[in-house]
Amino acid sequence: xxxxxxxxxxxxxxxxxxxxxxxxxxxxxxxxxxxxxxxxxxxxxxxxxxxxxxxxxxxxxxxxxxxxxxxxxxxxxxxxxxxxxxxxxxxxxxxxxxxxxxxxxxxxxxxxxxxxxxxxxxxxxxxxxxxxxxxxxxxxxxxxxxxxxxxxxxxxxxxxxxxxxxxxxxxxxxxxxx
Numbered sequence: 001x002x003x004x005x006x007x008x009x010x011x012x013x014x015x016x017x018x019x020x021x022x023x024x025x026x027x028x029x030x031x032x033x034x035x036x037x038x039x040x041x042x043x044x045x046x047x048x049x050x051x052x053x054x055x056x057x058x059x060x061x062x063x064x065x066x067x068x069x070x071x072x073x074x075x076x077x078x079x080x081x082x083x084x085x086x087x088x089x090x091x092x093x094x095x096x097x098x099x100x101x102x103x104x105x106x107x108x109x110x111x112x113x114x115x116x117x118x119x120x121x122x123x124x125x126x127x128x129x130x131x132x133x134x135x136x137x138x139x140x141x142x143x144x145x146x147x148x149x150x151x152x153x154x155x156x157x158x159x160x161x162x163x164x165x166x167x168x169x170x171x172x173x174x175x176x177x178x
Contacts, residue, residue: 019048019063047063137153150168
């Protein structure tokens with residue numbers, strides 16, 4: 001299917017300037033928004049590249065225009081999902097930790113961190129085995145999760161008892177990742 005994009009005078013000027021810059025030897029890339037009659041606006045990426053001879057003289061221009069609307073929409077949806085996840089995690093009345101394969105904290109969030117005397121992100125980069133070295137049951141649960149086992153246990157740290165779920169994380173390739 002061939003795309004037909006409406007080119008406003010502003011976009012025509014932008015494309016003309018891109019051609020002049022490319023003729024002077026610069027690679028140019030722009031994204032422009034094109035309103036469509038009876039449909040949603042489209043985002044088009046224009047690329048104009050000079051083709052040079054060995055002596056550096058511009059001999060041709062290679063131009064491309066492609067509709068990137070779906071890519072932009074997917075990126076925005078992913079960013080919105082990530083922001084929602086961050087908001088939920090940061091405001092959860094819980095403690096949420098993510099460890100890498102070696103047991104090093106990659107994420108430390110949740111309102112209940114204060115009950116442990118911790119601030120969000122405070123232990124990121126620290127070994128969980130070092131932080132909980134005086135709590136053998138926690139160390140054992142972490143080792144088991146990093147070996148692929150899921151467990152639900154109660155951990156008491158000072159005056160607070162947490163209902164804790166240790167769960168392995170498997171990446172897209174099916175490998176244990178933390």
